[in-house]
Amino acid sequence: MTSTDIATQELENPMDLSEYLFRRLYEVGIRAVHGVPGDYNLAALDYLPKCGLDWVGNCNELNAGYAADGYARVKGISALITTFGVGELSAMNALAGAYSEYVPIVHIVGQPNTRSQKDGMLLHHTLGNGDFNVFNKMNAEISCYVAHLKDPRDAATLIDSAIRECWIRSRPVYITLPTDMIKAKVNGDRLKQPIDLSIPKNDPEKEDYVVDVVLKYLQAAKNPVILVDACTIRHRAMEEVQKLVEASGLPTFVAPMGKGAVNETYPNFGGVYAGDGSNPGVREVVESSDLILSIGAIKSDFNTAGFTYRIGQLNTIDFHSNYVRVRYSEYPDVNMKGVLRKVVERMGKLNVTSSPPINNKLPASEQNSSSQTITHAWLWPTVGQWLKERDIVITETGTANFGIWDTRFPAHVTAISQVLWGSIGYSMGACQGAALAAKEQKNRRTILFIGDGSAQLTIQELSTMLRNKLNPIVFVICNEGYTIERYIHGWDATYNDIQTWDYAAIPKVFGADAGYQARRIKTRDELNALFADQEFNNPTSLQLVELYMPRDDAPAALKLTADAAAARNK
Incomplete structure (x- = not known):
């Protein structure tokens, strides 16, 4: 034996x-x-x-x-x-x-x-x-x-x-x-005995000391702001951040990777800060602040619009899962959750300034336009007007990732993107997983915006969505190839071109049943009519939309970031 x-x-x-x-x-x-x-x-x-x-x-x-x-x-x-x-x-x-x-x-x-x-x-x-x-x-x-x-x-x-x-x-x-x-x-x-998933508690004495240091600078600041990023979501500190935003009333912004970390219906929500790629008026408020509460930051190139952040460490308090940095002093082994809770409890009176207005109104250049061409400047505020509470919004690396910065979300929207790793085709697979999770959570829509080039890498997952009876709304942005790469290098190079596919027909090849709907949208009126269609808005099966946009159009933030990437690559 x-x-x-x-x-x-x-x-x-x-x-x-x-x-x-x-x-x-x-x-x-x-x-x-x-x-x-x-x-x-x-x-x-x-x-x-x-x-x-x-x-x-x-x-x-x-x-x-x-x-x-x-x-x-x-x-x-x-x-x-x-x-x-x-x-x-x-x-x-x-x-x-x-x-x-x-x-x-x-x-x-x-x-x-x-x-x-x-x-x-x-x-x-x-x-x-x-x-x-x-x-x-x-x-x-x-x-x-x-x-x-x-x-x-x-x-x-x-x-x-x-x-x-x-x-x-x-x-x-x-x-x-x-x-x-x-x-x-x-x-x-x-x-x-269930697995213990609790985060180790901070040393109480050390935590209290860090809280006192944070409060000293916060209460003395003349125009403090809050900047929320991805690790707030990843390390499950959204509840603590929400209470901080509500209790303080401070102007609150998100980095691109932090979209969805803050309830964007709050009156003190001011939009996306990404250096030179920021929403209008945001850069001026953030960069003139004398104290920035930076929560869960990941300062990558695409998350900062080509490293165009202009935030000095002397005016910053960084909160992370395993340390807090107050100006140039770092306190290791201190989790942000406990610190943030006590900051809210002991906050006292703060100097609160106003946030720049953020909404889903069309920019002035588009408000009186008679054009039927679907541009990025028109699309993303329009999408913001169409979204519902609790939607899951997935954007692919490229135009969609940058375009969503200009959309103000309803409450409790989950945003999924891959700003740091940036593997094209990621979002189609992620959409399948997110749609399955949404099905488990009941009554949540899953919405994907993916470019035609990216879709060609992982289009097979439409088959998995059909097999598992999932009902995402998939927008394939048809703009003739790899737009973000064109802006970085090789505008007319053949390596940035793709074969034109009949995307709307692909689910039929994969065995889609009668419930599947496909549409080709080429004008603003057609898209507005689609957004008003209640059957489309409450799908019971996969919906795929070919969304036609100009080859040479892109969100302003993408153009700026691509220019910075091109300069670094030389």
Whole structure:
């Protein structure tokens, strides 16, 4: 009798490892698992239904990774299953994006059995050199925690630790599941104790000191403002920020990656700050402030319109998940959530100035225009007038990512984009994951704006949406190719051109039923009529709209950012 057999006999409630893993996923709110089947994960997939989990079944692993990203941004965490080597490598681009943008995905990789790995057998999906650790090493660089389930005696502990780290640090984790571990026995009684997902509390003395320092500068400031960015969302500090915005009344702005982090119907919401790419009037207010409460900032090039921020550290207090920086003094191991709560409680009277007006009115150049051409300056305020509360709005890298800056959201809108990683085609996969999460949450619309060039990379996920009976509204912006690349370099170069597709017909090829609707919109009147169509506004199945826009038109912020990128590339 082996030591493993003896250990199993000692368990009061033995449970198959795969069941334990999937029940833990269900516990943290996951209801569907993305991925692609492969021979090293097939037996594990059999456990999904008994654990209350649906299998999505994507067209390829890259798209599955994008979809898991979109699902996690709506639900808070997601799961992805791939197979050894070929599958996990196909998903790596998506997981790298999730890592860079703080998106929590539990990535489970089915592996050959442990004996085959130990013996270095010449198996399929390997590099043929007997090295079974090479892909582990690759994934470790884009994961915040790695769990190799090689021994039943510590497997359950490793699973719990991986899921906790994924949630707390809001980044992907990597779990390997060899085929001979799928049915290995672990202690099922552990499930009686939920995984502790609470954030470690700050040292009270240190936290109080930081709060006092913050309040000293905040109460002395003549015109303080709040600037909210993506890590507010990723590290689940939106409730604390909302209370700060409400209680303080201070002019509040979001960075592009922070869209959706603040209720934009608040009277003190002032729009998007992105340096020279800011909404009208915003740059002047933010950059003239004598104190900026910067919450969850990610100061990347596209998030700052080509590094055109003009904010001095001397006038800034930075709040993050693991430190607070007050001017040039940094306080490590202090989470922003506790600090923000106490700042609100002890705030006192502040000097409050007015915010620049932000609305969805058309710019002056478009208000009296008789043109029927759909331009970006006209489109994005018009979209803002059409959106509803609780919508999920997804924008692709390119014109849509920058155009949405000019849209004021209704309350409780979730915005999804990939401003930092910027992998084109991401948003189609993310739309599938987000639409599935929206279906679980009931009565939420999922709306995607994607360029025709980007759509060609991941169009297959329309098939997955149909298969899972999802009902997103997908706008394909037809403007003849890669617009953002044209503005950076190669305006008339053939490498920025694409083949024209009949996008509206593609879902039919994928088997769309009678409920599917496709439309081609080329004028403003046609789009206004579509936005007034109640059947379109409350879809029960996939809706796809070809939205025709000029090849040479782009949001002003994109043009400025592209110019900056072109200059850096020289």
